[in-house]
Amino acid sequence: MKQGSGLSVYSGVAIGPAVVYRKPRQTAEVVRGTPEEEQKKFEQACETAKEQLSRLYAQARETVGEEHAAIIEVQMLMLEDLDYLEGVAAEIAAGEAAADAALGCGEAMAQMFAALDDEYMKARSADIRDASRRVSDILSGAEEFRLPEGRFLLAAEDLSPSETIQLPRERILAFVTRQGSSSSHTAILARTLNIPSLVQADIDLDEVDKCQTLAVDGFTGNWYVDPDTETLAALMEKQAQANASRAALEAYRGKESITPSGKKILLCANIGSPEDAVFAMKGDAEGIGLMRSEFLYLGRDSLPAEEELYNAYRQVAQTMEDRPVVVRTLDIGADKQADYLNLEKEENPALGLRGLRLCLNQEELFRTQLRAIYRASAFGKLQIMFPMVASVWELSKAKQLCNQIRRELIREGYQVGDVPIGVMVETPAAAVIADELAKEADFFSVGTNDLTQYTLAVDRQNAHIGDFYDPYHPALMRLLAWIAKCAKEAGIWAGICGELGADPRLTEKFIEMGYTELSMAPGKILETRKLICESKV
Numbered sequence: 372m373k374q375g376s377g378l379s380v381y382s383g384v385a386i387g388p389a390v391v392y393r394k395p396r397q398t399a400e401v402v403r404g405t406p407e408e409e410q411k412k413f414e415q416a417c418e419t420a421k422e423q424l425s426r427l428y429a430q431a432r433e434t435v436g437e438e439h440a441a442i443i444e445v446q447m448l449m450l451e452d453l454d455y456l457e458g459v460a461a462e463i464a465a466g467e468a469a470a471d472a473a474l475g476c477g478e479a480m481a482q483m484f485a486a487l488d489d490e491y492m493k494a495r496s497a498d499i500r501d502a503s504r505r506v507s508d509i510l511s512g513a514e515e516f517r518l519p520e521g522r523f524l525l526a527a528e529d530l531s532p533s534e535t536i537q538l539p540r541e542r543i544l545a546f547v548t549r550q551g552s553s554s555s556h557t558a559i560l561a562r563t564l565n566i567p568s569l570v571q572a573d574i575d576l577d578e579v580d581k582c583q584t585l586a587v588d589g590f591t592g593n594w595y596v597d598p599d600t601e602t603l604a605a606l607m608e609k610q611a612q613a614n615a616s617r618a619a620l621e622a623y624r625g626k627e628s629i630t631p632s633g634k635k636i637l638l639c640a641n642i643g644s645p646e647d648a649v650f651a652m653k654g655d656a657e658g659i660g661l662m663r664s665e666f667l668y669l670g671r672d673s674l675p676a677e678e679e680l681y682n683a684y685r686q687v688a689q690t691m692e693d694r695p696v697v698v699r700t701l702d703i704g705a706d707k708q709a710d711y712l713n714l715e716k717e718e719n720p721a722l723g724l725r726g727l728r729l730c731l732n733q734e735e736l737f738r739t740q741l742r743a744i745y746r747a748s749a750f751g752k753l754q755i756m757f758p759m760v761a762s763v764w765e766l767s768k769a770k771q772l773c774n775q776i777r778r779e780l781i782r783e784g785y786q787v788g789d790v791p792i793g794v795m796v797e798t799p800a801a802a803v804i805a806d807e808l809a810k811e812a813d814f815f816s817v818g819t820n821d822l823t824q825y826t827l828a829v830d831r832q833n834a835h836i837g838d839f840y841d842p843y844h845p846a847l848m849r850l851l852a853w854i855a856k857c858a859k860e861a862g863i864w865a866g867i868c869g870e871l872g873a874d875p876r877l878t879e880k881f882i883e884m885g886y887t888e889l890s891m892a893p894g895k896i897l898e899t900r901k902l903i904c905e906s907k908v
């Protein structure tokens with residue numbers, strides 16, 4: 372048995388066979404043949420790529436839905452496109468190696484699409500690039516990663532958002548990554564799906580490759596490679612207990628979240644993608660308190676078009692029926708980077724051009740997102756929330772743009788709903804001037820992850836200073852009490868959507884402070900409802 376630990380991002384115990392995810396790698400030296408041989412190799416590689424893609428398509432449709440799977444369908448069509456095939460043939464005939472010709476023609480075509488006016492076609496350039504890269508990888512002997520049948524624990528160095536969305540979610544028992552952070556996409560997905568998971572794990576992937584059984588204890592943050600009989604028995608016992616407590620929580624499904632003294636709390640879910648709304652409903656969420664909309668922008672090569680964003684927000688609004696849905700506008704920057712935005716490298720990205728600052732600086736980017744949200748607002752109870760606000764003028768400027776877009780859409784004949792606009796309170800400045808902001812905002816939702824990081828000046832991603840990241844620090848508690856007080860006095864609601872929202876040690880305290888909404892991973896809702904119903908406040 373080997374054992375070690377990581378940072379737990381979701382509790383629970385998982386035991387089973389392990390799979391190590393590795394990125395495609397070159398396996399052989401490639402010898403260039405005659406043009407006829409190269410052409411033949413290219414045609415075979417296209418066939419192999421199409422087979423791989425159709426497998427991926429079926430898998431993705433099952434796990435992430437038709438809409439996301441369409442990305443893969445576009446790639447399959449690209450490999451039958453005559454312009455592409457003829458372009459590659461011409462380059463091979465002129466003496467180019469098949470792998471280079473496949474990549475070069477794909478790149479040229481991708482650039483052509485990127486220059487088109489039509490937003491949808493523009494967005495396809497990344498798919499074209501992906502497909503030609505796949506053919507080129509096959510030609511240069513790079514191996515495709517294949518998952519075995521059945522259920523398994525997935526170990527990896529790290530997983531990018533685009534890799535994560537292609538995984539068969541229902542077959543994964545746990546995630547263990549050597550890198551990553553508690554706010555990485557894998558971590559957020561793990562929480563949404565109730566999968567015990569560790570990031571920053573000190574695990575040797577070669578040992579996992581050879582092992583029979585991997586076990587993850589998300590309660591302690593420990594992992595075990597080939598656990599001995601005693602450890603295995605203890606873990607199984609813990610797993611059975613966790614399952615029994617989960618089953619007991621079912622008594623709270625469909626119940627109101629109300630304290631014995633009659634204080635009603637709205638228990639909402641945090642989600643990262645439109646498909647996650649289904650998990651929110653399964654978790655019995657009373658709404659979405661935080662949709663991290665930046666995940667629609669990550670793991671791709673170009674900006675999503677208005678239409679794509681609109682469809683995503685509409686899907687969430689419709690899935691949640693008459694429940695409220697808070698869409699946080701783009702919070703890119705710091706740990707969440709999209710290369711295609713070509714943002715300058717910053718010395719101190721957590722204090723850099725991120726969140727609302729980036730949106731106010733790149734108005735077109737912001738406009739596209741806001742238009743999509745307002746258009747989707749006709750299908751449900753959407754609300755807008757701005758991240759990283761520090762001053763009243765930022766909120767006023769963003770609201771002004773919202774009003775302008777709303778009027779513009781109505782003029783264009785679109786139906787738009789009534790969309791409340793709130794502030795994500797996550798900078799100490801916003802917390803201190805909560806009384807001022809409350810006059811301008813329709814609601815507050817506290818981002819305790821960033822508020823802790825900025826108040827205590829402790830990097831939330833840095834595992835070495837984890838002991839100093841103290842979310843119970845009195846400075847933070849005072850700010851939280853003040854924010855709720857300001858909201859109450861201004862007659863607006865205040866909620867918590869950072870990780871603390873699901874912290875059982877603080878549920879009562881938050882209710883006493885005056886918070887009326889708590890938003891968390893869907894799997895935490897029933898246990899928090901139980902706490903509320905049994906609380907003394």
Ligand code: PEP
Pocket residue numbers: 554661663702797817818819820821822868869870
């Ligand atoms: C937060 O900062 O508390 C929050 C909820 O947002 P994120 O974790 O996405 O920064």
Ligand code: MG
Pocket residue numbers: 758797818820821
């Ligand atoms: Mg934040």
